[in-house]
Amino acid sequence: MARCNWCFIAVLPLAQLRRRKKVVLFIFLASLAVYLTVLHSGASHFSDSWRVNLNMSFSNMTISDRPQIGLCMKKTFLFDPNGWTKFPLLLPQIEPNISCEERQLFMVVVVNSDANDIRHRDSRTAIRTTWGKPTSNTPLKWRLFFSLGSSPDVATAMNNNHEALLHNDIIIGNFNDSYKNIIIKTFMSHFWVFSRFHCKYVLKTDDDVYVRVPWVYNWLNNVTMPRRRFYGGLIEYVANVFRTPGSKWYITEEQYKGEHWPPFAHGSFQVVSTDILPEYFNYTQFRMPFHADDAFFGVAARDLGIKVTDIPGFCFVVGAEECDLKTATAICHDISPTRIMSLHETYKSLKRSIEGYL
Numbered sequence: 001m002a003r004c005n006w007c008f009i010a011v012l013p014l015a016q017l018r019r020r021k022k023v024v025l026f027i028f029l030a031s032l033a034v035y036l037t038v039l040h041s042g043a044s045h046f047s048d049s050w051r052v053n054l055n056m057s058f059s060n061m062t063i064s065d066r067p068q069i070g071l072c073m074k075k076t077f078l079f080d081p082n083g084w085t086k087f088p089l090l091l092p093q094i095e096p097n098i099s100c101e102e103r104q105l106f107m108v109v110v111v112n113s114d115a116n117d118i119r120h121r122d123s124r125t126a127i128r129t130t131w132g133k134p135t136s137n138t139p140l141k142w143r144l145f146f147s148l149g150s151s152p153d154v155a156t157a158m159n160n161n162h163e164a165l166l167h168n169d170i171i172i173g174n175f176n177d178s179y180k181n182i183i184i185k186t187f188m189s190h191f192w193v194f195s196r197f198h199c200k201y202v203l204k205t206d207d208d209v210y211v212r213v214p215w216v217y218n219w220l221n222n223v224t225m226p227r228r229r230f231y232g233g234l235i236e237y238v239a240n241v242f243r244t245p246g247s248k249w250y251i252t253e254e255q256y257k258g259e260h261w262p263p264f265a266h267g268s269f270q271v272v273s274t275d276i277l278p279e280y281f282n283y284t285q286f287r288m289p290f291h292a293d294d295a296f297f298g299v300a301a302r303d304l305g306i307k308v309t310d311i312p313g314f315c316f317v318v319g320a321e322e323c324d325l326k327t328a329t330a331i332c333h334d335i336s337p338t339r340i341m342s343l344h345e346t347y348k349s350l351k352r353s354i355e356g357y358l
Helices: 002-055 118-128 154-167 179-196 213-220 274-284 293-304 322-327 337-353
Strands: 107-112 142-150 170-176 201-206 231-236 264-273 308-310
Touching (some): 107 179, 107 213, 118 154, 118 337, 142 213, 154 170, 179 264, 179 293, 201 213, 231 293, 264 274, 264 293, 274 293, 322 337
Parallel strands (some): 107 201, 142 170
Antiparallel strands (some): 201 264, 231 264
């Protein structure tokens, strides 16, 4: 009898424990169901609101409306189902780890760089240690990132991934890095900046250019400059459309019918305000982009009624005299990593005599 009482006493807490486990499990499953319902509802609302903004030409979007693609949804690209081009607005498959504080900037500088050639890695290294490194006493915050496609060579791709992890300043898209895909690379970087940052401007350049960023943002911050719908840089006012098959700049009649391009900012030095980016994103859904990305930006600006503005001081002559270097905003092009380093040393020695350099 005593043994039976002992069994009863031992089993009773076990039964209570099982009931409690069932209650806890029920509460967990109920909470999970509610969470998934809210998450699905939120995701649907997010997707629908983004599609509405596309159909509305993005024109009414403000900074607070910007979708944090990738933060809220595991989505790597987007296109408007109502547009005929189905041009993908890609997000990079590899991107830097950026804190919330680092997302509040005046300007983001994006440098298009090649993923397949070690010389471009040397250029990226030179830029990081020279003009691409913000100084601590700059009044307006900015950051520089490199934009790459994917390399078909496994070893090169692994090196690029390691470089991205090491320096935390590279975005890599899931497309073959080639001249034909430069338009994808450019829109990927702009779409990424728009999705990740709260900034006023995006400066796009190449890795064979030396840019004096403080001069650029001082010029942009001038009170006489327009603060909205800005598109400018080194302007090409008169340029013929290449019609020679076999040329890497060849444009077909289907891509563009005119014989001359409308004015456009050179791809080596182009600045846009982020408020016009939604208009450009929408434009790609209804007019197929072509590989001449800088000319495409000019065509879009013409069709969207965006004025093209020349930013003075761009210098093509690498061997310019010292007085020319003092007034230069950017120096281009085909500048080697060694030349980038030597230019920076020249500016360091001249900085006390150059007003506004720091």
